[in-house]
Amino acid sequence: MQDFKHLTSKGRFSLSALTKQRKAPSRNSFKRLDESKPRKKRLRVLLPVLAAFIAAYPVFSPVFLGRTAVSSVQGEAHPTVKDPRDLDVFSSFRLGAGLFPSARLEGDRFTAPIPDGGTVVFAINNTIQERVKEVMAQFDVPYGVFVAIEPKSGKVLAMVSHSSASPGWEERAFYGVYPMASLFKIITATAALEQGKVTPDTVIPFRGGLYSESSRHWSSLPKRGAQEMDLTTAMGKSVNPVFGRLASDIAGRESVLRCAERYGFNHYLLPGTPVQPSKAEHPQTEDDLRLMGAGLGREVKISPVHAAVMMAAIANGGTMLAPSLVDEIRNTKNEVTYAHKPLTIRSIAAPEVANQLTRMLSTTVTSGTSRRAFHDSHGRPRIANVNIAAKTGSINGTDPEGHYSWFAAYAPVEDPQIALAALVINQDKWKIKAPYLGEQALEAFFNRNR
Numbered sequence: 001m002q003d004f005k006h007l008t009s010k011g012r013f014s015l016s017a018l019t020k021q022r023k024a025p026s027r028n029s030f031k032r033l034d035e036s037k038p039r040k041k042r043l044r045v046l047l048p049v050l051a052a053f054i055a056a057y058p059v060f061s062p063v064f065l066g067r068t069a070v071s072s073v074q075g076e077a078h079p080t081v082k083d084p085r086d087l088d089v090f091s092s093f094r095l096g097a098g099l100f101p102s103a104r105l106e107g108d109r110f111t112a113p114i115p116d117g118g119t120v121v122f123a124i125n126n127t128i129q130e131r132v133k134e135v136m137a138q139f140d141v142p143y144g145v146f147v148a149i150e151p152k153s154g155k156v157l158a159m160v161s162h163s164s165a166s167p168g169w170e171e172r173a174f175y176g177v178y179p180m181a182s183l184f185k186i187i188t189a190t191a192a193l194e195q196g197k198v199t200p201d202t203v204i205p206f207r208g209g210l211y212s213e214s215s216r217h218w219s220s221l222p223k224r225g226a227q228e229m230d231l232t233t234a235m236g237k238s239v240n241p242v243f244g245r246l247a248s249d250i251a252g253r254e255s256v257l258r259c260a261e262r263y264g265f266n267h268y269l270l271p272g273t274p275v276q277p278s279k280a281e282h283p284q285t286e287d288d289l290r291l292m293g294a295g296l297g298r299e300v301k302i303s304p305v306h307a308a309v310m311m312a313a314i315a316n317g318g319t320m321l322a323p324s325l326v327d328e329i330r331n332t333k334n335e336v337t338y339a340h341k342p343l344t345i346r347s348i349a350a351p352e353v354a355n356q357l358t359r360m361l362s363t364t365v366t367s368g369t370s371r372r373a374f375h376d377s378h379g380r381p382r383i384a385n386v387n388i389a390a391k392t393g394s395i396n397g398t399d400p401e402g403h404y405s406w407f408a409a410y411a412p413v414e415d416p417q418i419a420l421a422a423l424v425i426n427q428d429k430w431k432i433k434a435p436y437l438g439e440q441a442l443e444a445f446f447n448r449n450r
Helices: 015-021 027-034 037-064 070-074 089-102 126-138 181-193 231-237 240-251 253-263 286-294 304-315 351-361 434-448
Strands: 104-106 109-113 119-122 143-149 156-162 203-206 227-230 300-302 319-321 326-330 336-339 344-347 389-398 401-411 418-426
Touching: 089 109, 089 119, 089 326, 109 126, 126 143, 126 156, 126 434, 143 304, 143 434, 181 231, 181 240, 181 253, 181 286, 181 304, 181 351, 181 389, 181 401, 203 240, 227 231, 231 240, 231 351, 240 253, 240 286, 253 286, 300 304, 304 319, 304 351, 304 401, 304 418, 351 389, 389 434, 401 434, 418 434
Parallel strands: none
Antiparallel strands: 104 109, 109 119, 119 326, 143 156, 143 418, 203 227, 319 344, 326 336, 389 401, 401 418
């Protein structure tokens, strides 16, 4: 095994060094602004207008880019479509999201009428949809969200929400953002792996408990008696100090932030849809960076849709496809006027890095944090002959208030057919957590396909 103690920081990107290399503009480049008073006057008039535009840009940028702002999507009760042939994946998702609450099962397909005529046929898999819905209702989940995607096409196979605490929360639950917790360890690992400084076998020494939150102590190792663990085992067991050190001492701040951006944080991943942008606030200190890398950064938030898309991208060899709720649109004559076609929206990692992540994530179910949910009391797997890559997350949150439990996965690892994200928010008393919900969904999916 490669030992962390022999790793160096050679080749680490330095933002400060890059900044120093930039040349300051010559004074001559501003000379013309001083040549005439009328131009000065115009400048005094234009500058306040320009400043106001820049200040408003984060809010209105989707409009100026020719994309519908998220707020307008959320406020549209009856979406319309002029010509289905003009739809792309994003506008079809927007249409599907608006009609999804009124969808009904016809035969084995979920459909919804379009107000202007025609029918939307959803890509929903009824077996998974109904199983997840039954489990959430059976266990009276205070807040629960589930999204499943077909990795190779981007089709949304299931989208279920439930709330016994606040039923009005359900409709927009898929699109809001929530504390990401330890799912962020996947991004930390990606940032380190792609630099070639570590492999899944690299051993990281650390101090403190596996789930320690005292990040200020993680980088100061005792002279004797430090614990150590390889990255694959640490991913499965979700060991905080290991990934805190991985972020600050190996990957580095700029690499982690660039990786988060590439995964789709801090901008409109799905422009023109109700999916809110996921957020990863920049850490101000090394302590903040360690917390972020370990998944303890409370201002790192993701939507359930984005979490499922992220897992589907890893399953798809690092290629992220746009999610599609709509499989096809039929006109009043039952003719297909729109059919889904997969759309690549970005590459999040090289295929070899995606394969390394798969190897690391495969220990979560076999020997890590969700082993109990996937094995019976005798240690036998509940879903036989299916290899699953997964990650759990756990953190307290305030909107809504409660304990957030995540489970994100894809399977089978050799040829992924499904990727999913489950979020269960429990309060003082709880009956199930997200891994159980994920196991039930996967069991329904694979038993149906056998």
